[in-house]
Amino acid sequence: MSRIVAASTQAIAEAAFLLKEGGLVGMPTETVYGIGANALDGTAVAKIFAAKGRPSFNPLIAHFHSIIQAQQFVVFNDRAQMVAQAFWPGALTLILPKKNNTPLSELATAGLDTVAVRVPNHDVALDLLRAVDFPIVAPSANKSGSLSPTTPAHVVESLGDAVEMILAAGACKVGLESTVLDLSSGKPIILRPGAITAEDLADVLGEPVPYAQGTDDGAIKSPGMLLKHYAPDTPVRLNAIDLAPGEALLAFGSDKFMGIKGGGAASSLPDDMRRNLSEEGDLHQAAANLFAMLKELDGAKASAIAVMNIPETGLGVAINDRLRRAAASG
Ligand code: TXA
Ligand code: MG
Numbered sequence: 001m002s003r004i005v006a007a008s009t010q011a012i013a014e015a016a017f018l019l020k021e022g023g024l025v026g027m028p029t030e031t032v033y034g035i036g037a038n039a040l041d042g043t044a045v046a047k048i049f050a051a052k053g054r055p056s057f058n059p060l061i062a063h064f065h066s067i068i069q070a071q072q073f074v075v076f077n078d079r080a081q082m083v084a085q086a087f088w089p090g091a092l093t094l095i096l097p098k099k100n101n102t103p104l105s106e107l108a109t110a111g112l113d114t115v116a117v118r119v120p121n122h123d124v125a126l127d128l129l130r131a132v133d134f135p136i137v138a139p140s141a142n143k144s145g146s147l148s149p150t151t152p153a154h155v156v157e158s159l160g161d162a163v164e165m166i167l168a169a170g171a172c173k174v175g176l177e178s179t180v181l182d183l184s185s186g187k188p189i190i191l192r193p194g195a196i197t198a199e200d201l202a203d204v205l206g207e208p209v210p211y212a213q214g215t216d217d218g219a220i221k222s223p224g225m226l227l228k229h230y231a232p233d234t235p236v237r238l239n240a241i242d243l244a245p246g247e248a249l250l251a252f253g254s255d256k257f258m259g260i261k262g263g264g265a266a267s268s269l270p271d272d273m274r275r276n277l278s279e280e281g282d283l284h285q286a287a288a289n290l291f292a293m294l295k296e297l298d299g300a301k302a303s304a305i306a307v308m309n310i311p312e313t314g315l316g317v318a319i320n321d322r323l324r325r326a327a328a329s330g
Contacts, residue, residue: 004152007124007167016131026155026166029120031174032148034138042105042288051162056321059110060137065129086204089121091195095182111230111291114184232298236327240306248273248302253281272300283315
């Protein structure tokens, strides 16, 4: 079982240590309990998806201790500046363009060029963020498809021992996830209703703030439909057992026996045409590498990206889900 530990100064220091080591920590926020990982460490982020049993890689919210820290990772426009001043720390998540060359894990943002960011209004979360000094990605600490947890006991019920430690600080004040406001395009749009209402936002921005289209009550019934998915320009071919001339290789496990039709071996491909998600066949490592390597191979201008078979177990289910989407849209 994971340990529930009262959030003392010492416990926060221990949680910070676990996060630095690439572990997962259950953490309180004012909205719901989150399952936190180092946003800069792709393998740690992959553990979140494994723990939640997510059928696909949804992009995660990166949490910061201050506006200034968030500004190192995303581009703030005027609207972002205004609502962040008004509502942070607080239950408002902003979707903003990612800065060039940020060290954020590509898996955390699911390969998108936007990032969900917020500063939580909870002393324990803020102390933890200051103690690690890197952003913490934290989705709600529940299995995919079940209710968000508002007490430490809920976290254990839902996740079992998938997190090593849960920082306990009683029940969450808000009890409902943050409002997600997309400020990455010309008009502000609410992607997920939350504690901060459309009226609150309109008051500060001085313009109407609509909910995303497609529902009667503002609730998003199918976030997957609204969400842009990262897809390479190069066609993607799945379950490849050999390569056609001109194709790039995305390997999983040993590619020793991958041949090129008409002669040659994958090992003779130029560097920019060949990536391996995980030579050891480790699905966590593969998940951490997935979006970054797809992007790198997309830059090689190959006729297609041939992907070796990935087992449909554990994180492999989510990896294959994303690869199938990439193959379908290519
Ligand atoms: O209150 C909360 O926001 C909690 C606490 C722990 O902070 N976190 C939370 O995270 O609810 P999660 O992963 O359960 O929900 C994140 C939401 C999802 O609906 C996701 O699709 C959306 O944010 N999201 C994240 N990045 C996005 C992006 N780049 N573009 C659009 N939507 C994004
Ligand atoms: Mg959730």
